[in-house]
Amino acid sequence: MEMTKQNNLLTSGQLIFMIIQTQIGVGLLGLTNQVHEDAKGDSWISVIVAGLLVQVFISIMWMLSKRFENQTIYDYLPKVLGRYIGTIIHFCYVVYFMLVASFIVIQFSKTVQNWVLIDTPRWIVMGMMCCVCFYLVKENLRTIARFFVLVFFCNIAVIVIAAYAYIHVNFLYLLPVGQEGIWNITKGVHRAMTSFAGYEMLLICYPFVGGTNKQKFKAASIANLFTTILYTFAVLTSIIVFSPPELALLPQPLLYMVKALSFTVIERPDLYFLSLWAVVAATSFMGYTYMASRGLANLFQAHSSHQRAVPYAVGITFTLAVIFQNPRYLYLYQWILSASDYIFVIGVPIILLLISVMLHKSQVKERIG
Amino acid sequence: MKIVKIILSICLLLLTGCWDQQMLKDDRLAYVIGYDLSSEGMIQSTTVLLKVSGLPADKSEISEVHTATGFTSRHTRDITDREVPGKLSASKLRMLLIGEDMAKQGVYPLLDVYYRDPKSALNSKVAIVKRSAHDLIATKTKSTQINGEFNKLIKSGEKRTVVPTVNLELICTHMLDPGEDFAVPYLTQHDTNPVIEGIAMFNDDKMMGVLNSEDSLMYLLMKNKLAKTASLTLEVDKNEAQKPYNYIALDFQRVKRKLNVSVDGYKQIKVLLDLKVKVTAIEYPKDHLYLNRTLEKLDQKLSQDLTHKAEAVVRQMQDCNHDGLGIGRRIIAYYPNTWKKLNWEEDYRNIEIIPKVTVEIVNHGIVN
Amino acid sequence: MGFFQKMFSNNPRKSSSISKMPVLTPQPLLPNIQENINYVKEALFHTDDLIHQTLSIPGYNSEFLFLYSMCDQKKIRDEILKPISDHRHLDQELKEILIDMRANKHDDLENVIDLLVKGNAVLFIEGFTECYVIEVRSSHERNVAEPSNEKTVEGSHAGFVESLTINLQLVRKHIENRNLVVRRYKLGKQTRAETVLIYLNNLANPELIDEINERLRSINADNITSTEFIEEYIEDTSLSPFPQLLHTERPDRVIANLLEGRAALLAEGSPTALLMPVTFFSFYQSPDDYYFRSFSGSFIRFIRIVSFVIAICLPAYYIAVVSFHYEVIPQDLLLPIKSSIEHIPYPPILEALFMELTIELLREAGIRLPGPVGQTIGIVGGLVIGDAVIKAGLVSNAMIIVVALTAISSFVVPSHEMSSSVRILRFPVMIGASLFGFFGIVYSLMMILIHLCSLHSFGTPYFAPVAPFRLKDWKDMIIRFPQWKLNQRSNDPAPQKLSQEGYSGEGHHGDDQAE
Incomplete structure (x- = not known):
């Protein structure tokens, strides 16, 4: 029984968490190492710049979504670009989301295998992740959003655990600021962008969120603000805890720095940290799977429920993950993703926006298209 | 058929464990x-x-x-x-x-x-x-x-x-x-x-x-790493017949460190280490610690002694090429261009480190 | 899941034939007394507890019928025989005698038979076109004593009994409000159990009432004997470990919930009321919380929520730690734990299952045995088995502590159904822990949380106010704010008006100034 029609929509508050949980995921652990490769002690600047850049992209997406207030990107793609090109891009989006989702699973299982479940076959870890994901995504969007809000506390707990590392820090590692020069910082920004991905949820969720356009923009911005703060915190903490040569050796500095902490009641907080992070990574995966299955459902039947497409989306993602888990493919995979990230998250929305502005296409006049 | 599938998958799941099991008892x-x-x-x-003595009877030591x-x-x-x-x-x-x-x-x-x-x-x-x-x-x-x-x-x-x-x-x-x-x-x-x-x-x-352990205390104070307690016994007099009267024992209460690294031109690195310590006299048989005169004299004497001690520690550190104070890190942070020109392994021995310790007795226990 | 769907496909809401109560054609009274009696006897298949007696009312040829199993002999004497004998010598009108008997006129035999089955006596008088029905039902009611499974320290000690009338009275007595509505249902084609739905008309959401009404009407079953039977027909998700309707035998709990805009279901012959819609946290609240001071009330509630976490996670955590991640044991604790499990032959999961099973057996045995014996079993089982099992080296000390703590925690829950759900839920978590360590725990907890997020109880989210998050309702969830702070009702039953009090904190400031 639905009490009122309004209840079918997410609140803009829930949108914040939808975006945060999709953005923050496997990147949380690996981000520092990735960015540090180029930007060294200035990595935190790169992360902040990346956050600002993402804010710009969010604005673009918002402007686009505002024009088609009651439609997902899948709905208005064919209307703006024509049926054939639209369907092709639509298909590409679905593939892209699935690739990202399987990349998350691969990264996740790799980290878990390195740190805890050393002998457990990768496909089992992946399978567990996919099962949990399937179990949630087959529910309606409201349930997904509720769950995302609920597990948000994991992020806070992650911060709290990491904050203990401040017992032994050396702020001198940050100095001199700007040591690596603009070029290296820019390269760092590029590397950080992949970890920020997930705000494209805005393109898909937009019509399902209640509230004014302004509220939605605010929600997306708050989400991005939080992600930027969390990432900056993670990177900054890692930089001031480890000396630069050591940091270069550590793929997951956040984990490494809590590994040596010991308290009266517990030791090895990294194991707890990993368990919480598993939830964070899972929500990110769920977010992408949701986007993929919504796309998949729309591909075959417009406006249909995403729920029926979930088994296929999860199944394909799992298969992709199992096939490409080999570290040799992983580099290529990563390269493809960071390139397509720009295309699908930034490129296509800008083009869509330009075309729709030039041709005065929006929801009101949709019939012309 | 579906039941079979479910049972099979449950069995599969139950069999999967044990790869990473590491039993505490084994x-x-x-x-x-x-x-x-x-x-x-x-x-x-x-x-x-x-x-581990698993059974109470097992008592081999x-x-x-x-x-x-x-x-x-x-x-x-x-x-x-x-x-x-x-x-x-x-x-x-x-x-x-x-x-x-x-x-x-x-x-x-x-x-x-x-x-x-x-x-x-x-x-x-x-x-x-x-x-x-x-x-x-x-x-x-x-x-x-x-x-x-x-x-x-x-x-x-x-x-x-x-x-x-x-x-x-x-x-x-x-x-x-x-x-x-x-x-x-x-x-x-x-x-x-x-x-x-x-x-x-x-x-x-x-x-x-x-x-040695007394120098290490000085070393840690210079690193600004005062832990819960730190006590040091120092000779402040040589003339008393009874030996214990010559000594004072200090407990360090608080340390304030200023470490100033300055670079003048090429490789002219000068480090000023200013330590202000507040101490409690925990043993001083000669007494009269309530008199300002005695205190001032002692403060001065102790400051001098500790400064000498610090200098000795610094010398040893430089001899060993041990940059425990992190001076190199400061040069990287504040003078990155100088650092690039330095060969720290060689140049560390030659930098000038000037420690200065100022002692203040702030407490002398529950007797005067 | 297809298997389960098939097994449980008999979903009452999906089944096409909404039950139609069998409609009886009215049967007018027959002119002859004997014919009437025969008709009744035929209709009741000559059941042997049907008694018919001749009454000696002067001037009238009359007979009366009753089911002796349902009737109180004393009442028959007092209400039927005595008025007649009182009036024998006086030449009084029959009418007055009937008034004395408090008899009701009826002219439909089918109806009369139904009444007969309920414990009424029927008086047939020759030559009359109506018969008279006199209520002589025997009733053996318990006292409205405090229910043994929902004891509180303070507050009302009344409890529901098996009589619907008394139960309704208990509720009405406290809510003397014209908005209290009672809706009557007859459920079960065979049992025709009298069931009532009560709610406050100005509070309960009309959509909720419609929904409940719909679900009750769609029950198409032969046997409904108590409220617990109804529960499974009307709850949202039967295949869930979590109870979605709150059982209670306490009138004060029912009243409090009615005043929050919920509805309650009571049935004849059942002392248990069902409250709906409820959230997960309703099961962790007890009337005691409100009788205590705000601080102690909040503390107790907090303890209960902690008990939920302990009951589900502790054994799993212990298993994960000793068989996967013993690195997390602090150094000083390592030696005691290691020496306690060093010579245990079984893996921790088996140890745990064995002990949990023992505790469940003890619990079940304790309930079934009469009072004092039950306690003895508890002591014998708990102390003797526990001690012997350790001495024999089957189970470690640490495991006994863990299992005992878990068992105690699972009994802290004020609601019995939730307590059993919690006890069941910890097994999958334990198995998860024994397979994948912490990851197993995290994944099973995630599954449980997802399930909680997706559950609904009559349209309201089950896990409110945590998911969906609503901070205002936390005032009366894990912590209990002082009464004068609870300005709004909780939002989850979607009451018609949220505000339940104006600013009532004036008293506090008044005290300050009076000094």
């Missing part, structure tokens, strides 16, 4: 590991296992000790594992002892396995042993079982500001850092017991020298 836990350089340049390891010689520390662990009934695990290691000869050769290759293994205990304490770690462990275990003895010793040293608070992880970050060096506790043997002799100073991953 594993043998290494509690203390010592590494020495053996005669042929190989590594000799001495492993003390955690003594002596810990199990295994010795093995191998090429690397991992190799020795594998060899030890062959001797030990049950799987040997170093994931609850509490104390890592390294013989002096080994330490002088460099410790990174020895510790790499600990840094690489996800299960290793990075919070384990590290100490250097004068002569041989094996002898220290062997004599101790002959008489009693070792469970936390070494660890407790080091921990109380840390609390008394005798040794720096370090563990495997904390030394790693300085070991790799060109701009700062680390020091670890240095143990010797007194009868059958281990004793804290002072600290062993490192340059990169090689041990370069030793500071």
Whole structure:
């Protein structure tokens, strides 16, 4: 029984968490190492710049979504670009989301295998992740959003655990600021962008969120603000805890720095940290799977429920993950993703926006298209 | 058909476990590991296992000790594992002892396995042993079982500001850092017991020298690492007939450190180390500490003495090429261009470090 | 899941035939007494507890019928025989005698038979076109004593009994409000159990009432004997470990919930009321919380929520720690734990299952046995088995502590159904822990949380106010704010008006100034 029609929509508050949980995921652990490769002690600047850049992209997406207030990107793609090109891009989006989702699973299982479940076959870890994901995504969007809000506390707990590392820090590692020069910082920004991905949820969720356009923009911005703060915190903490040569050796500095902490009641907080992070990574995966299955459902039947497409989306993602888990493919995979990230998250929305502005296409006049 | 599938998948799931199971009850836990350089340049390891008395009747007092010689520390662990009934695990290691000869050769290759293994205990304490770690462990275990003895010793040293608070992880970050060096506790043997002799100073991953326990206190104060308590007995007079009247014992209450690194032109590096300490006189048989005159005189005398002590410590540090104060890191941070021109390994010895200690007695206990 | 769907496909809401109560054609009274009696006897298949007696009312040929199993002999004497004998010598009108008997006129035999089955006596008088029905039902009611499974320290000690009338009275007595509505249902084609739905008309959401009404009407079953039977027909998700309707035998709990805009279901013959819609946290609240001071009330509630976490996670956590991640045991605790499990032959999961099973057996045995014996079993089982099992080296000390703590925690829950759900839920978590360590725990907890997020109880989210998050309702969830702070009702039953009090904190400031 639905009490009122309004209840079918997410609140803009829930949108914040939808975006945060999709953005923050496997990147949380690996981000520092990735960015540090180029930007060294200035990595935190790169992360902040990346956050600002993402804010710009969010604005673009918002402007686009505002024009088609009651439609997902899948709905208005064919209307703006024509049926054939639209369907092709639509298909590409679905593939892209699935690739990202399987990349998350691969990264996740790799980290878990390195740190805890050393002998457990990768496909089992992946399978567990996919099962949990399937179990949630087959529910309606409201349930997904509720769950995302609920597990948000994991992020806070992650911060709290990491904050203990401040017992032994050396702020001198940050100095001199700007040591690596603009070029290296820019390269760092590029590397950080992949970890920020997930705000494209805005393109898909937009019509399902209640509230004014302004509220939605605010929600997306708050989400991005939080992600930027969390990432900056993670990177900054890692930089001031480890000396630069050591940091270069550590793929997951956040984990490494809590590994040596010991308290009266517990030791090895990294194991707890990993368990919480598993939830964070899972929500990110769920977010992408949701986007993929919504796309998949729309591909075959417009406006249909995403729920029926979930088994296929999860199944394909799992298969992709199992096939490409080999570290040799992983580099290529990563390269493809960071390139397509720009295309699908930034490129296509800008083009869509330009075309729709030039041709005065929006929801009101949709019939012309 | 569906039921069969479900049952099959449940069975599959239940069978999957056990890959990563490591039962606490089956594993043998290494509690203390010592590494020495053996005669042929190989590594000799001495492993003390955690003594577990499962049944109350089992009351043998002596810990199990295994010795093995191998090429690397991992190799020795594998060899030890062959001797030990049950799987040997170093994931609850509490104390890592390294013989002096080994330490002088460099410790990174020895510790790499600990840094690489996800299960290793990075919070384990590290100490250097004068002569041989094996002898220290062997004599101790002959008489009693070792469970936390070494660890407790080091921990109380840390609390008394005798040794720096370090563990495997904390030394790693300085070991790799060109701009700062680390020091670890240095143990010797007194009868059958281990004793804290002072600290062993490192340059990169090689041990370069030793500071005795009183100098190490000064060293830690200069690093601004005052722990819970720190007490020091100093000679302030030479003329009294009865010896104890010549001495004062201080307890350091608070330390304020100013470390100022300045670079004038090419390689002219000058470090001003200004220490302001507030102390309690915890032992001073001569009394009269309530008089301002006495206090002022003592303050002055103590400041002088401690400044001399500090200078001596600095000299030793520079001789050992041990940049424990992290001066290099400051140069990187504040004078990055100068740093690029420096060859820190060579130039550190030649920089000018000027310590200055100012003592103020703020408390003299409950008698005047 | 297809298997389960098939097994449980008999979903009452999906089934096409909404039950139609069998409609009886009215049967007018027959002119002859004997014919009437025969008709009744035929209709009741000559059941042997049907008694018919001749009454000696002067001037009238009359007979009366009753089911002796349902009737109180004393009442028959007092209400039927006595008025007649009182009036024998006086030449009184029959009418007055009937008034004395408090008899009701009826002219439909079918209806009369139904009444007969309920414990009424029927008086047939020759030549009359109506018969008279006199209520002589025997009733054996318990006292309205405090229910043994929902004891509170303070507050009302009344409890529901098996009589619907008394139960309704208990509720009405406290809510003397014209908005209290009672809706009557007859459920079960065979049992025709009298069931009532009560709610406050100005508070309960009309959509909620419609929904409940719909679900009750769609029950198409032969046997409904008590409220617990109804529960499974009307709850949202039967295949869930979590109870979605709150059982209670306490009138004060029912009243409090009615005043929050919920509805309650009571049935004849059942002392249990069903409250709906409820959230997960309703099961962790007890009337005691409100009788205590705000601080102690909040503390107790907090303890209960902690008990939920302990009951589900503790054994799993212990298993994960000793068989996967013993690195997390602090150094000083390592030696005691290791020495306690060193010589145990079984893996921790088996140890745990064995002990949990023992505790469940003890619990079940304790309930079934009469009072004092039950306690003895508890002591014998708990102390003797526990001690012997350790001495024999089957189970470790640490495991006994863990299992005992878990068992105690699972009994802290004020609601019995939730307590059993919690006890069941910890097994999958334990198995998860024994397969994948912490990851197993995290994944099973995630599954449980997802399930909680997706559950609904009559349209309201089950896990409110945590998911969906609503901070205002936390005032009366894990912590209990002082009454004068609870300005709004909780939002989850979607009451018609949220505000339940104006500013009532004036008293506090008044005290300050009076000094």
